[in-house]
Amino acid sequence: QKEVEQNSGPLSVPEGAIASLNCTYSDRGSQSFFWYRQYSGKSPELIMSIYSNGDKEDGRFTAQLNKASQYVSLLIRDSQPSDSATYLCAVRGSSASKIIFGSGTRLSIRP
């Protein structure tokens, strides 16, 4: 079992709809959770971080964390073609020594 798991996709969502990206992790003591967006050929850029159970909103993006179920999700409202990218989930484990990245979910927003 991978430490951080994501569905590789591609996830195809119509423009204007809500895109939902999910991530599960194996280390129950994990403390910090991050979502990165990576366009093809570019480096990852941080979208959001979340540390407490519940929802955290930033513009069109909402991160949701459920530590009991060991999953973190990212919702993108009013999806735009510019949101088409690979989304990486990253988790800082209980050892606090390293951040583990998932393999990413490829999101495609169709006009």
Place this chain on the structure above:
Amino acid sequence: EADIYQTPRYLVIGTGKKITLECSQTMGHDKMYWYQQDPGMELHLIHYSYGVNSTEKGDLSSESTVSRIRTEHFPLTLESARPSHTSQYLCASSEFRTGSTDTQYFGPGTRLTVL
């Protein structure tokens, strides 16, 4: 905004050459990382450092070496490049202190092609 820089951005070299990929950050971060990523594939951690004179190998075996003589500088060296080293190399840094978020910020990457 992250202030982390990588040079060169693109490099095409012949087999057997020695190369050094540069990475610098101006944020005073203690932690620095090197990742290798092939197109469309996942990130693989190849080296990391928690501070000056501290370097560790990552999860993916790599023939490269790193050094950390200054906080802001974390160069990666390949003594003898081979076609199998063709990839994108990403440098990242984060703050390392109790209570910090440990958010990693990435440089723009170096795309290496070995002929």
